[in-house]
């Protein structure tokens with residue numbers, strides 16, 4: 001077998017149409033794509049179900065889905081993921097994860113802890129790790145439809161205030177959840193694009209101060225930042241996070257890993273080689289990955305620093 005590059009690890013992605021309204025194909029096909037993409041380790045991080053109807057995506061509502069349906073899907077995902085991780089074990093290290101949310105504000109830490117604590121029938125952990133992401137500010141989605149983005153903007157008055165609140169939510173989430181990975185740190189730039197506000201700066205001193213609070217929070221819990229290639233596919237001209245954030249994070253000692261944020265087979269591995277160049281160009285010479293040693297018991301991951 002050809003030796004796979006040890007840096008070729010994605011810790012965010014593997015969403016599939018089987019378990020997610022805005023993804024395509026089956027989880028099995030996503031893992032086949034990960035093998036073909038030459039991944040060493042592939043983390044699967046399906047979205048956890050949102051517990052109230054008001055948080056359902058428009059697409060889910062249009063399909064007639066409800067909270068019970070997305071919860072059933074997530075239960076099915078939990079079972080399928082362990083089975084598939086086992087069946088792919090000779091070809092790919094599959095890490096079993098999920099992507100946590102920050103809604104509802106009052107109960108998301110408890111909900112996340114319940115998912116994290118899930119066990120299989122044999123009592124062993126159902127998940128190996130999870131990604132903490134902020135897709136909502138004050139319970140309004142910031143990466144959904146243009147109308148939702150507009151609502152979020154109206155709530156805070158201007159993009160700078162919304163961005164500050166967004167980064168403060170990232171800081172709170174990291175403390176509340178203690179995630180292994182923090183997803184797409186500057187997702188707020190996608191919101192700016194949806195609002196037609198790309199020319200409004202997202203690196204003002206006030207925002208940079210909020211960024212520093214978020215990075216300090218991420219650093220203090222030992223989480224890894226997701227160098228997320230979806231930014232290129234979303235027409236943002238760069239991945240998440242932007243170069244100035246990479247420099248700020250690495251100056252503070254916050255590590256990075258890759259995430260392809262794949263939602264269909266063509267996304268799997270997409271942009272990972274460019275992401276490696278991007279990190280190197282911005283002075284980051286290593287990634288910090290989660291993986292499993294051969295014959296290592298499920299749930300017992302190792303964290304490794306790998307040179308790029």
Ligand SMILES: [Zn+2]
Nearest residue numbers: 015022047263
């Ligand atoms: Zn998604």
Ligand SMILES: [Zn+2]
Nearest residue numbers: 099133183184
């Ligand atoms: Zn996300």
